[in-house]
Amino acid sequence: MADNTYDVIVIGGGAVGEVLAERVVKRGLSAVIVESELLGGECSYWACMPSKALLRSGEALRAAKNVKGASAAVTGELDAAAVLERRDSFTRNWDDSSQREWADGAGITVLKGRARLDGPKRVVVRLNDGNAGNGGTGGTGGTGGEERTLEARHAVAACVGSLPRIPDIPGLREVRPWTSRDATSAKEAPRRLAVIGAGPVGSELAQAWNDLGSQVTLLVAEDRMLPTLEPFAGEYVAKAHVEAGIDVRTNVTVQSVSRLAGTGGGEGDVGPLSVQTDQGEIVVDQILAATGREPSTGELGLETVGLEPGRWLDVDDSCRVNGVEGGWLYSAGDTNHRALFTHQGKYQARVCGDAIAARARGEHAAPVAWSPYAATADHGAVPAVVFTDPEVAMVGLTEQAAIDQGMTVRVAEYEIGNVAGAALYVDGYTGHAKLVVDQERLVPVGFTAVGPAAGELLHAATVAIVGEVPLDRLWHAVPAYPTVSEVWLRLLETYGM
Numbered sequence: 037m038a039d040n041t042y043d044v045i046v047i048g049g050g051a052v053g054e055v056l057a058e059r060v061v062k063r064g065l066s067a068v069i070v071e072s073e074l075l076g077g078e079c080s081y082w083a084c085m086p087s088k089a090l091l092r093s094g095e096a097l098r099a100a101k102n103v104k105g106a107s108a109a110v111t112g113e114l115d116a117a118a119v120l121e122r123r124d125s126f127t128r129n130w131d132d133s134s135q136r137e138w139a140d141g142a143g144i145t146v147l148k149g150r151a152r153l154d155g156p157k158r159v160v161v162r163l164n165d166g167n168a169g170n171g172g173t174g175g176t177g178g179t180g181g182e183e184r185t186l187e188a189r190h191a192v193a194a195c196v197g198s199l200p201r202i203p204d205i206p207g208l209r210e211v212r213p214w215t216s217r218d219a220t221s222a223k224e225a226p227r228r229l230a231v232i233g234a235g236p237v238g239s240e241l242a243q244a245w246n247d248l249g250s251q252v253t254l255l256v257a258e259d260r261m262l263p264t265l266e267p268f269a270g271e272y273v274a275k276a277h278v279e280a281g282i283d284v285r286t287n288v289t290v291q292s293v294s295r296l297a298g299t300g301g302g303e304g305d306v307g308p309l310s311v312q313t314d315q316g317e318i319v320v321d322q323i324l325a326a327t328g329r330e331p332s333t334g335e336l337g338l339e340t341v342g343l344e345p346g347r348w349l350d351v352d353d354s355c356r357v358n359g360v361e362g363g364w365l366y367s368a369g370d371t372n373h374r375a376l377f378t379h380q381g382k383y384q385a386r387v388c389g390d391a392i393a394a395r396a397r398g399e400h401a402a403p404v405a406w407s408p409y410a411a412t413a414d415h416g417a418v419p420a421v422v423f424t425d426p427e428v429a430m431v432g433l434t435e436q437a438a439i440d441q442g443m444t445v446r447v448a449e450y451e452i453g454n455v456a457g458a459a460l461y462v463d464g465y466t467g468h469a470k471l472v473v474d475q476e477r478l479v480p481v482g483f484t485a486v487g488p489a490a491g492e493l494l495h496a497a498t499v500a501i502v503g504e505v506p507l508d509r510l511w512h513a514v515p516a517y518p519t520v521s522e523v524w525l526r527l528l529e530t531y532g533m
C-alpha cells in the first residue's frame with residue numbers, strides 16, 4: 037500500500053513544477069509531482085525549445101550569408117526536413133523518459149494523472165492509463181482510471197501553466213485552427229499560413245514557418261508588431277519580416293473564418309480556409325491562433341478551497357495564493373499570471389520552494405522585497421527575448437510603462453550598428469537600443485535592444501536594473517573592445533555622461 041502523504045504536492049510537472057519540487061526536496065522535504073501529460077511541460081515539448089529549434093537554422097544561414105568571406109561558401113537553401121528533424125531531437129520525439137529519470141535521481145515521486153484539489157491540503161488524482169510514474173520514493177504504480185487521494189503535510193503548489201486562447205471569431209473554432217502546440221510540432225509546412233496575433237508567439241512562428249517554406253500572412257490587430265514593447269522593436273521586426281517575404285498587415289480585424297469546398301478528391305480532401313478581414317479575403321491552407329493565453333484552472337477543484345475556478349491564481353510575492361485559509365496553497369509559473377516566461381516561472385519556483393521549506397521549519401519567511409522569499413524581480417525586472425531575426429531583448433519597463441507608473445524618466449537611444457563590435461559581427465548590422473533612466477534615483481529601469489544576437493546583451497542590463505546600479509557607477513563598467521556591448525558606453529554618453 038503506497039503512502040499517499042507528502043510534505044509538498046506539486047500539481048503540474050512543467051519546467052516550473054519540476055524546479056519547485058527539486059527545491060523543496062533539496063531542503064529536506066518529500067515531494068510528489070502530478071503531471072497529466074509530459075514531464076517537462078509546454079516549454080520542453082510545445083513552446084520554447086521546439087520554437088527556438090525551428091528558428092535557429094534559418095538565423096544561422098542568414099548570419100553566414102551576411103558576413104563577406106563566409107557568404108560565398110553558402111550556396112544551398114535551408115533544408116526544411118533537417119530543421120524539423122533537429123526540432124524533433126530537442127523534443128526527444130515527445131518522449132519524457134529522460135525527465136522521469138531525472139526526477140527519480142532527484143528523489144521526486146512522479147504520478148502520471150490528472151489532479152484536482154479536494155479541500156484543504158488534499159488532492160485527488162485520476163491516474164492515466166498505463167500510469168507511467170517513476171515509481172519513485174513513495175511507490176507509485178497504479179492503473180489507468182483509478183483515483184488516488186494524496187494528502188500534503190505542508191503545501192500544495194498549483195503549477196498548471198496556461199492554455200492557448202482562441203478568440204471568438206466566427207468560424208475560427210470550427211475550422212480547428214493551429215495553436216502554438218500544432219505550430220511547434222507540425223511535420224510539414226502548410227503552403228499558405230495565416231497567423232493571427234503578433235505577440236512573441238505570432239512573431240516567432242510566422243518567421244519559422246516562412247523560413248520553412250510557407251507563404252505567411254501575419255494579421256496584426258494593432259498598428260505594429262509586438263505592441264506591448266518599445267515601438268521601435270516591432271518596427272524593426274516587421275521590416276525584416278516583410279523583407280523575408282511575410283505579408284504583414286497591421287490595423288486589421290479578422291471578421292470570420294470558414295472552410296471552402298475541397299477539389300472533390302475523395303476522403304481526406306479538405307478545402308482551404310477563407311479568412312475574411314476588414315482589409316479583404318485571404319485564402320490559406322492553415323491558420324494559427326497566436327492570440328495569447330488563458331488560465332488552465334477550470335477543472336482544478338478550486339471551488340473546494342473557496343476560490344473561483346477558471347481564474348489566474350492571485351499570489352503574494354512568495355507565490356502563496358491569497359484568500360486560502362491556512363495559507364497552504366501556492367502557485368508559480370504561468371498559472372499566477374505574473375510573468376509568462378519559463379525563466380521567470382522557475383525563479384518564482386525557487387523563491388516559493390524556499391518559502392515553503394522555511395515555513396515547514398516553523399519560520400515566518402515574510403516575503404520582504406529582494407529577500408529569498410520574494411519574487412521581487414517580477415515587478416519591474418523581467419527579462420525577455422523574442423527570438424525573431426533580428427532578436428528583441430528587453431528587461432524592466434518601457435518608457436511608457438515607467439511614465440504610467442509615475443516616474444520621471446529620461447531615455448538614451450543608439451544605433452547599435454555604429455559600434456565597432458557590431459560592424460565586425462555582421463556586415464551592415466542593423467539594430468537599435470534604448471535605455472530608460474529613472475531621473476529621481478538616477479538608475480536604469482528599462483532596456484530594450486533589437487538586432488542580431490541582441491539577446492546576449494540582455495543579462496548586463498538585467499544585472500544593472502536588479503542591482504539598481506547608479507549611472508555614475510555604471511559608467512565604470514567598461515565594455516570590452518570590440519564587442520557589441522560597447523553600446524552600453526554609447527548609451528551612457530548619449531544620456532550625457
Ligand SMILES: Cc1cc2nc3c(=O)[nH]c(=O)nc-3n(C[C@H](O)[C@H](O)[C@H](O)COP(=O)(O)OP(=O)(O)OC[C@H]3O[C@@H](n4cnc5c(N)ncnc54)[C@H](O)[C@@H]3O)c2cc1C
Pocket residue numbers: 047048049050051052053070071072073074075076077078079082083084085087088149150151152195196197198216220237332335336368369370371375376377378379380381
Ligand atoms: C510557442 C511558445 C514559445 C515560448 N517561448 C518561450 C521562450 O523562448 N522563453 C520563455 O521563457 N518562455 C517561452 N514561452 C512561455 C513558456 O512556455 C511558459 O511560460 C512556460 O512553459 C510556463 O511553464 P509552467 O511550468 O508554468 O507551465 P507548463 O509548462 O504549461 O506546465 C504545466 C503542466 O501542468 C500540467 N497540468 C495542467 N493541469 C494539470 C492537472 N490538473 N493535473 C496534472 N497536471 C496538470 C500540464 O500538462 C503541464 O505539463 C513560450 C510559450 C509559447 C506558447
Ligand SMILES: NC(=O)c1ccc[n+]([C@@H]2O[C@H](COP(=O)([O-])OP(=O)(O)OC[C@H]3O[C@@H](n4cnc5c(N)ncnc54)[C@H](O)[C@@H]3O)[C@@H](O)[C@H]2O)c1
Pocket residue numbers: 203204205232233234235236237238240255256257258263290326327328329376377420421422423
Ligand atoms: N521568446 C519568448 O520568451 C516567448 C515566446 C513566445 C511566447 N512567450 C510567452 O507566451 C505568452 C503568449 O504569447 P502570445 O504571443 O500568444 O500572447 P500575447 O498576449 O503576447 O499576444 C497575443 C496577440 O494576439 C492579439 N490578438 C488577440 N485576440 C485577437 C483577435 N481576435 N484578432 C487579432 N489579434 C488578436 C493581441 O492583440 C496580441 O497582440 C506570452 O505571455 C509570452 O510572454 C514568450
